Amino acid sequence: MQTNLASWIRDTPEGIEADSILRKCVHCGFCLATCPTYALLGDELDSPRGRIYLMKQALEGAPVTKRTQLHLDRCLTCRSCETTCPSGVQYGRLVDIGRELVDRKVGRGPVESFQRWALRRTLLARPFFSAMLGLARAFRGLMPASLAARVPALREAGAWPSAQRGRRMIVLRGCVQASIAPSINAATARVLDRLGISLFEVAQDGCCGAIAQHLDAHAEALDLARRNIDAWWPEIEKGAEAIVITASGCGTMVAEYGHLLRGDAAYAERAARISALARDVSEIVAAERGSLANAFAGRKQRGETLAFHSPCSLQHGLKVKGVVESILRDAGFTLSAVPDGHLCCGSAGTYSILQPELSGQLLRNKVTALESGSPEVIATANIGCLTHIQSGTSRPVRHWIEILDARLGQ
Incomplete structure (x- = not known):
């Protein structure tokens, strides 16, 4: 992609990085097929390629509007497009730069600004968040069902082993x-x-x-x-x-x-x-596969049937694919097939709060896919995905390491 960034950003660290990323895009459109928001909305401006065009225009000095901001806000930053892209476009880094630029130019109203500030202050302050969560749990029975479903149940830690290993x-x-x-x-x-x-x-x-x-x-x-x-x-x-x-x-x-x-x-x-x-x-855990095999030696118990939800951050962000599934199979669990496993569940950090309609559609689609193989338990690897998916299903949802720990304790 040819670029001509505006002089006020061209030679900044952000401009240099954005220019390098933009130039890798070859307009192929492969990313459209794996973008969750494009699949739901059918608008190319809600696809990675469309958003790249919007960010390119902003970086080249073209006017930006609240509509530009909306299309960037709708992005989940799931990075599924990065996994699909044959040119190695680092979209996640580009959208961080683009969003910050557009926010500076367009701004946000007082209600939206307060909401974002409040989210950061509430979620980042552990004692305050813990106290608020405790109150929500105490009054969960008085809440509307839709709100109560979003309050996670208490999950006791259990014993922590003493630090005696080398x-x-x-x-x-x-x-x-x-x-x-x-x-x-x-x-x-x-x-x-x-x-x-x-x-x-x-x-x-x-x-x-x-x-x-x-x-x-x-x-x-x-x-x-x-x-x-x-x-x-x-x-x-x-x-x-x-x-x-x-x-x-x-x-x-x-x-x-x-x-x-x-x-x-x-x-x-x-x-x-x-x-x-x-x-x-x-x-x-995978690097200690030999020790894990010894821990399971002689165990004959059948493991449950699990559906594993691989978070976007695991498979697209960290590029860790198939590792958890292999560990769980080695532990004796049966994994059911999950259609469209590459698609986001709609949690995406604070996305479920800021974009509830789109997030809800993605959640329903994900729960349908996870339940299609009739698993006894749904496993995942990210706390946001865990709480989000649990709000949409009656099946238990657990972090896979909790499931493995329970199996080792049998």
Whole structure:
């Protein structure tokens, strides 16, 4: 694609990166077939190719409008288009640049601005979010059914093994997962303990920054990344092997720290190191496949039939495909087929709140696909997907590491 970026952005870091990404696009349109919003709306401006044209025009200095902003807001940032693209267009990075530019030019009204600010403040403040969640659970029976379905049930953590293993790894606590499902990190600690690895949390860490990043609060996202780097670095220096991420949405963000902070002289080197050490929990478990096989030796119990929802952040963001499925099959579970498994469930961070109609359509489609094989349990790898899908089905929805932990405990 030929470009002619406006002089006011051409030589900036954002302009240089955007220009490089735009020039890789060859207009082939392969991305249209795998874009969830294009599939629902049939409008090319709600497809990756259409949005790329809109962003190109904005970067070249053409007028932008609220309509431009709407088409960019409707993007889930699922990155399915990146998996499909034969030219390697890094759409996720481009849309972050494009959204920030369009927001600066168009702005947002007071109600919309407050909503986005409130989402960041509520979801990122662990004590406040935990208190609000507790209240919602207490009064769940008084809520309308549609609202009550969105309140996740309490998921007790269970015992956390003592740190007695020679190998040590850090696990991200994050923001909402620590309140909604502390059971996930605790289950991860128990599984890794059986594989000879001690897992521990660092009290000073927090949100990975993805929520702020996708709400166009980029400076805030970078500050959150710096806080986590500062929290983890002493443990890295002491020999922690990896930073284990149990929410693939967070994993995608942490993997970007090195890129996002490449221009920060004080953090660039450490950020790159953190990104290199970040691992989805499935990658850690898969690397210990021999030890896992020994843990299952002699077990004859039949595992349940599961439907695995692979989050967009896992398969398109981290490019981790088929790993969880292989682990679960090795553990004795039967996996049912899931049609259109590449499509988003509609959670996408805060998308289900900001775009409820589109998110609801995607949720219904995803639940239909997941239930088509009559599974006993639905498994996934991201807390946002877990709570979103659970709101649309009566079947239990669990993080796959919780299911594996329970199987090992039988």
